[in-house]
Amino acid sequence: MPIDIRPVAVPDALGTPAAREFESSAELGVELERANWGHEDFAYSAAELLAAHRNDRHRGHAWIGAWDGDTMIGRAGLEWERDAGASTVELTLGVQPRHRRQGVGSRLLAAAEDAARDLGRSTIVAYSDHADAESAPADGPVLRAPEGDAALPASVPAAGFAAAHGYDLAQLERVSSLVVSGRADEFRSELDTRTARANALGYRLELWTDRTPARLVDAYAAARGRMALDVPAGGITIDEERWDAARVREREGESLDGGRTLLVAAAVAPNGSLAGYTELELPLEREVAFQSDTLVVGPHRGHGLGMLTKLANLARLTEVAPERTVVYTWNADENDHMLAINVALGFRRCGLEAVWQRD
Numbered sequence: 001m002p003i004d005i006r007p008v009a010v011p012d013a014l015g016t017p018a019a020r021e022f023e024s025s026a027e028l029g030v031e032l033e034r035a036n037w038g039h040e041d042f043a044y045s046a047a048e049l050l051a052a053h054r055n056d057r058h059r060g061h062a063w064i065g066a067w068d069g070d071t072m073i074g075r076a077g078l079e080w081e082r083d084a085g086a087s088t089v090e091l092t093l094g095v096q097p098r099h100r101r102q103g104v105g106s107r108l109l110a111a112a113e114d115a116a117r118d119l120g121r122s123t124i125v126a127y128s129d130h131a132d133a134e135s136a137p138a139d140g141p142v143l144r145a146p147e148g149d150a151a152l153p154a155s156v157p158a159a160g161f162a163a164a165h166g167y168d169l170a171q172l173e174r175v176s177s178l179v180v181s182g183r184a185d186e187f188r189s190e191l192d193t194r195t196a197r198a199n200a201l202g203y204r205l206e207l208w209t210d211r212t213p214a215r216l217v218d219a220y221a222a223a224r225g226r227m228a229l230d231v232p233a234g235g236i237t238i239d240e241e242r243w244d245a246a247r248v249r250e251r252e253g254e255s256l257d258g259g260r261t262l263l264v265a266a267a268v269a270p271n272g273s274l275a276g277y278t279e280l281e282l283p284l285e286r287e288v289a290f291q292s293d294t295l296v297v298g299p300h301r302g303h304g305l306g307m308l309t310k311l312a313n314l315a316r317l318t319e320v321a322p323e324r325t326v327v328y329t330w331n332a333d334e335n336d337h338m339l340a341i342n343v344a345l346g347f348r349r350c351g352l353e354a355v356w357q358r359d
């Protein structure tokens with residue numbers, strides 16, 4: 001049967017006949033995560049994917065599916081900043097293992113590139129995941145990114161596929177995990193010492209869940225807008241993200257809509273601005289949490305605020321959600337300062353995320 005490549009329709013609600021294709025896309029995502037990692041900790045639920053579409057005023061999303069009859073065998077996911085100045089589309093692409101090397105990935109990629117062109121974007125940034133346990137022997141040929149020391153075995157399928165389509169390796173991100181069970185007391189006592197030190201410098205800690213307090217929302221938006229500018233970019237083009245209070249509220253709405261809980265810990269400077277913040281995302285009914293953004297704003301670096309905010313959030317996680325035993329995080333391999341904090345906390349590498357780019 002010929003393979004059909006077509007956009008995945010976005011339904012108004014799940015559990016309806018109109019939602020079937022969209023739900024298939026989420027199901028295939030679970031299968032692809034299992035094939036990559038041997039677990040489905042990173043898979044998005046259909047509810048989370050739908051929430052991203054329902055809250056898309058600032059960030060666009062689209063899925064393209066590859067169909068063998070009624071079965072989705074591959075998918076391409078696109079995301080882009082809606083800002084007029086943006087130039088990139090971010091892409092995730094996956095094909096069921098038994099359907100690989102039959103040209104399906106290439107057809108999905110061509111459709112994604114067409115969509116990017118229609119959006120007026122000149123650059124595609126694509127991601128691939130590589131579990132350490134699955135990687136090829138360390139003594140074979142490797143690829144390196146423009147910055148950092150990590151090396152990706154050149155034999156992984158994504159590397160062959162990227163090379164065949166003119167994509168360069170732009171960055172390697174270290175994927176790490178931290179077992180948090182049993183560490184509540186340790187986090188809490190270290191936090192107390194560090195909080196006293198930060199207070200003496202005039203900083204105060206603020207913690208919130210899901211909804212940013214109104215008095216902090218503008219300061220939080222200002223800090224969030226710095227994230228895309230300050231994170232190490234390696235060879236990647238990263239579009240600026242414009243954040244204001246409305247975008248913060250939209251993102252909070254998206255998280256709640258998709259069943260995710262957000263734990264935010266922030267350090268507030270004496271002038272009321274946010275000196276730094278960190279976030280943990282808690283997907284519904286899972287035993288994991290994701291350490292997402294952490295940022296300390298330039299002039300406030302060097303005072304231990306990155307470690308302070310992370311510890312505050314981890315201490316809280318172990319207290320409010322003891323069923324979450326593992327925290328995952330992603331860091332550019334060249335991001336020495338962030339990695340130093342994470343290694344000190346006990347995070348250990350479990351794989352790499354490769355970032356490929358073609359202009």
Ligand SMILES: CC(C)(COP(=O)(O)OP(=O)(O)OC[C@H]1O[C@@H](n2cnc3c(N)ncnc32)[C@H](O)[C@@H]1OP(=O)(O)O)[C@@H](O)C(=O)NCCC(=O)NCCS
Nearest residue numbers: 093094095100101102103104105106128157158160161164
């Ligand atoms: C990467 C991936 C999407 C490729 O899908 P696919 O349907 O097998 O790709 P295609 O059949 O269109 O392959 C096109 C070309 O890419 C190259 N390629 C694909 N897989 C390869 C592999 N395992 N080793 C070396 N080259 C490979 C080849 O040049 C191939 O052409 P050929 O088969 O005529 O030699 C698929 O392996 C996959 O889903 N991997 C896991 C997810 C992933 O890594 N996605 C990120 C992509 S950047």
